[in-house]
Amino acid sequence: MNLLSYYKEPKNRIDRNLVQKIGFTGIRLITVITILPILGIVVFIAIKGMPALSWEFLSAMPRDGMRAGGILPAIVGTLYLMAGTALFSIPLGITAGIYLAEYASDNLWTRLIRIAIISLAGVPSVVYGLFGLGLFVIFFKLGISILSAALTLSIMTLPVIISTSEEALRSVPYKFRVVGISLGGTQWQTIWKVILPQALPGIVTGVILGLERAVGETAPILFTGATFYLPHLPSSPLDATMALPYHIYVISTQIPGMPITIQYGTVLVLLVLVLAMNIIASVIRSRARAKRQW
């Protein structure tokens, strides 16, 4: 009697393989089904919006009550808002992420901060809009302006940047911190020279995803910075601005006789902007993963 004699070839071997095949096919099918609507929307809008796209559409001011001409002020306004949001939310968010990941000890205070961040992430965007109206527009007297809108969007973006930064830092193995300190580095020197560079791709990805959300939002800028129509480009942070998401709302609902191609074209521009940011984020992530040494 040797050990092998206990091993019997299973009778239902083929059946099990078949079951596995059916299972995998099912999973693939379901995955495809989840992708279909997204793909459908993108293709549909691309087909409908393409005819509107031209150099003039991207680079000219609107004419004839926005029924003709371009959408330049909306594009520029959105880029301004994105830049302003980045300016406030990136330094704050990364700093908070570093604090939470590296310095905060697990106590009541830290738990309160975490709860606040999670709650912040769950607040409906229109509430941010009203909050921004109350705090920045009225209380700080910044008026309906790029500045107010960017600050409002920053608050909305912060939780995303904080939690992805924290997560990215935490995913860097603890042993590197021990080594850095054992070689006579301070905690900060070790974070700065070793941990942060490793976490950077993850942080950048979080930043891009956060900004992308800010770029696509309408409600937070509705009361704080967006304007129906502006005959010129904004010239100061205290000017109100047009912005793509709000412009889409305006031309879809507020203007009778609006040519449908312009509507689709505008949506396509916003979609391309957001998708491009998404793709950049994925490229950064996969490149960093390929280079990762741990």
Next chain:
Amino acid sequence: MNNIKISIRDLHVRYQDGKYPLRGINLDIIANMINVTFGPAGGGKSTLIRVLNRLIDLSDVDEIQGEVLLDGINILDPEIDVIELRRKVGVVFSQPIPLPLTISENISFGLEVAGEKDKKKIARRVEHALRQAVLWDEIYDRLDDPASSLSGGQQQRLCLARVLALEPDVILLDEPTSALDPVSTAKIEEFLEKAKDDYTFLLVPHNQQQAARTADFAAFFLQGKLVEYGIGEQLFFNPKKKETADYIQGRYG
């Protein structure tokens, strides 16, 4: 008479979770010798190493009692400059842990955080440290490659080199060859033998054979206590305590 580099007096360490890895250790670590602490797992050897360069500060320690005098200065004193201590007392861990940087950056890290800005001086120190650790000839043409591209044995010698670059007095080695092949292990042991005129080594060997091969002085640790201490050969071939003899003969551990 041998010079005492580190004098440990009635050292107790207790962690917050109730673990009590060191219970009244009295031990002298002799300058310019290979001092070996050996014994079964859980004896407190690694904890001792973590005390000696105060890496133990990173753990949840409940209480440290006693004195550890390095050149007469108590390193457990809260007033001492821990950063300076860690430059003087380097450590090599049981797994090679290269920082996720290039080969030369792994070595220059310690110099840069110490405030060295002169690039030429750093380059010289990097080369010197790599030569000391018998690694230079293998990698001099790819100093800017990621350290993770090295083999395990090379990585561990890199870890040794980055400690050497700081010109420490004492080097602690916590089972430095446990992840290495015999050839790499021999290279590290050769280095210890050659370099002991310039450094004081405290080695936790990864097996008894290594302990017997390398020890000038040996200390047998069992469950947080120092059982026996003496000149290496005497301790291994003629132990005085029954626990030591039983362990060396393989009755437990």
